[in-house]
Amino acid sequence: MAEQEVDAIIRVRDITVQFGKTRVLDGLNLDVKRGEILGFVGPSGAGKSVLTRTIIGLVPKVAGRIEVFGVDLDAANSAQRQAVERRWGILFQQGALFSSLTVRQNIQFPVREYLRVSQRLLDEITVAKLAMVGLKPEVADRYPSELSGGMIKRVALARALALDPELVFLDEPTSGLDPIGAGEFDELVRTLQRTLGLTVFMVTHDLDSLYTACDRIAVLGNGKIIAAGSIADMKASQHPWLQQYFNGKRARAVVA
């Protein structure tokens, strides 16, 4: 544990989040290590997205501490916070692309805000990012409403990667994609992680993603992390939900 703490990019301690009287997260602890792809699973409605949004700072917490890149986000002033936000990228579940901007403008938006570079470099970087997520440059002038679901996810990932972040949050990146598209997406995340040295925090329901893309898996249940470790650890676990999840009918189909 002590050695893990040294290199933890995200360190979550005793987080409690409450909506009205329902306690969604209850004293949760989690570490995400530098350079790993952490798969985050749990039953629907367990609070996976809530934890992601709490770390990003979109959901207020009742108690606990969150450190990202060693910066305590509660104690940070706005300049420190902005510095942290510049170093992470977020892929929202529905993409959350700006609907009134083209794909090109969507990707260039964060770059334009933070860096003073020429339009030429912006355009070139846009094409490079699109190529990295497997899209053709022709897509650049389309509006989000003219894209398919899979393309929206890819463009959203390109936007999340626009500033070359060190940490990426992916909220169900493969949901709504066909198995081939989802497989490509997993491969893409793997490749990007290797080439850019990313740390990836991935909320997912996709067993294939867990097998092919993730280095480590954390499981959420009853507002706490009930298990964390490799796929083998998960399958060996005696926890009934894990048993069902990793050794159920669908899981066996994935392995076979």
Place this chain on the structure above:
Amino acid sequence: MCAAGNWTARFAPALERIVSDAEKLRGSRPHIFIDVSQVASLDTFGAWLIERLRRSLSDASAEAKIAGLSANYSSLVDEVSRVGAAPRAATEALSISGMFEQIGRTVVGIGGTIIGLIDMLGAVLAAAAKVLIRPRSFRLTSTVHHLEQVCWRAVPIVVLITFLIGCIISQQGIFHFRRFGADIFVVDMLGVLVLREIGVLLVAIMVAGRSGSAYTAELGSMKMREEIDALRTMGFDPIEVLILPRMLALVLALPILAFLGAMAALYGGGLVAWLYGGVDPEAFLLRLRDAISIDHFIVGLVKAPVMAAVIGIVACVEGLAVQGSAESLGQHTTASVVKGIFFVIVMDGVFAIFFASIGM
């Protein structure tokens, strides 16, 4: 040539200048090696700038190579080297013919708007006829809900504003009529103006701003999230389910609001006439009875449902015209209010001509 230091997004503006300077060496020697062994960190921005330098230094006679690449960055540079040239963003040139084209499109657009409104009117009437044949398909709950939104909840603001307008008309009238010693004629002016014109017009404009915009925004966001398509695929007619209850609520609401507004304006006017002009309430009422006939009242109220229908149809047409983006929703909501108010005033003019010619 040797690159060193941090080649990352943070330093991109400075790196871009360095690379543009280095690009001037093009064609000076046949072989150029870009030594990147001193580079401390590299990301997509840096990798692309190095790749860009390599490409601009290479041509038919010269060849540039990247040397000294460390193993962790080679895959990134490989990735970037597969990127094609950036296509230019299409920019529209300003031209005379373009301007004429724009004017032409706008004129055609106006024609399209009118056809769209007539189309919607027809669709709503057809849906209403269908409901008359099968009264069980009528959405009572929805209608009552919208009636609460556009009528009941609008009462306070409508009454307040018309009350104030009544006060102002009365005060201005007394102020100017007093010079001729004709204070009492303010009652005539107030009565005719409020009952015939201002009452209903003012309320219609308020309703267009308040409820017309709400209808457009509701229908528009439903359109954006494909909710209207979902309704259609379940075998429901969106006109019947969404638009008819809204239209009916509006057509019922506007006469009620116009009546309440007229009463509030008369009350406000009477109050000012009494306190400011010294016309006591009894004299005010007597004079009012002489000055106005039931015709004025009817003229005012007959206009209300027609104006409501115009506002409702404009709002629904605009709502259904919303495209995928948030910007489009804003544009159509604005258009809904602007067109709604415009058509209300046009209708008022048409009614004025009509009532003048039948002598009411």
